[in-house]
Amino acid sequence: MHKFVALFLIATVIPLKTNANIFGGKCSRQDPNVDACLLRSFNNLVDYLKGGAPEMGIEEAEPIVIDELSIALGAGPDGYRATFKDIHASGASNMTITNVRSDLETHQFQLTLYGPHISARARYRSSGVLLLVRASGGGEYWGEYHGVKAKVYFRGAPYERDGRTYLKLQQLKLDFSVKDIKMGVENLDNSNAVLQAALNLFISTNAQELLKEMKPELKRDLADKMSRYLDHILQHIPYDELVVD
Numbered sequence: 001m002h003k004f005v006a007l008f009l010i011a012t013v014i015p016l017k018t019n020a021n022i023f024g025g026k027c028s029r030q031d032p033n034v035d036a037c038l039l040r041s042f043n044n045l046v047d048y049l050k051g052g053a054p055e056m057g058i059e060e061a062e063p064i065v066i067d068e069l070s071i072a073l074g075a076g077p078d079g080y081r082a083t084f085k086d087i088h089a090s091g092a093s094n095m096t097i098t099n100v101r102s103d104l105e106t107h108q109f110q111l112t113l114y115g116p117h118i119s120a121r122a123r124y125r126s127s128g129v130l131l132l133v134r135a136s137g138g139g140e141y142w143g144e145y146h147g148v149k150a151k152v153y154f155r156g157a158p159y160e161r162d163g164r165t166y167l168k169l170q171q172l173k174l175d176f177s178v179k180d181i182k183m184g185v186e187n188l189d190n191s192n193a194v195l196q197a198a199l200n201l202f203i204s205t206n207a208q209e210l211l212k213e214m215k216p217e218l219k220r221d222l223a224d225k226m227s228r229y230l231d232h233i234l235q236h237i238p239y240d241e242l243v244v245d
Helices: 034-050 193-205 207-236
Strands: 064-073 080-090 096-103 108-127 137-161 164-186
Touching (some): 034 096, 064 207, 164 207
Antiparallel strands (some): 137 164
């Protein structure tokens, strides 16, 4: 698998030489504005990792690769089904953390993120009837997602290693919404112009509903990838480099 996805399989711990330039400073749990400090620190970490971090075995974060997801619209033998494979998404690394809420006693964090634009490309195959047209075939899918908002919740458990305090990821959940979506299909098998027109008409007028159908699988896949990625990072960066007192 390519770049970002392959990183989740790395299990070897390579200690960092220094973390001072990763967070840009430490946050005190005694600070009444500790969440504002954590917001700055987490964004510094995001910026640090964008281009990759060789000392942690992390390459450049783009693109995010999703092997497969499916949607089903309508019941019965003529219900529309579509499967999207080898999905490549870019633009997620430009997301910014806009808010942090923390409970440092229980090591829980909720992050709100915003990204101006994410692009996706995939191969797809479909079957069934759509707008009175038999929609069996395949081709290329494209999607442009503008105004992406996401919430990520995670909880960790502290442990000691080599005299330092680290966090072990215990749970991660996420959700997201998209303000504006443009998506469609092209290069259909057998150059079926009628089918392509019908599909793009349906997609353009039902983009949010289609995203809603994709969302359960997409959330599970992204949460799994993010969990592996975050846990890998937490193995390398001591928690006491972020939070003191």
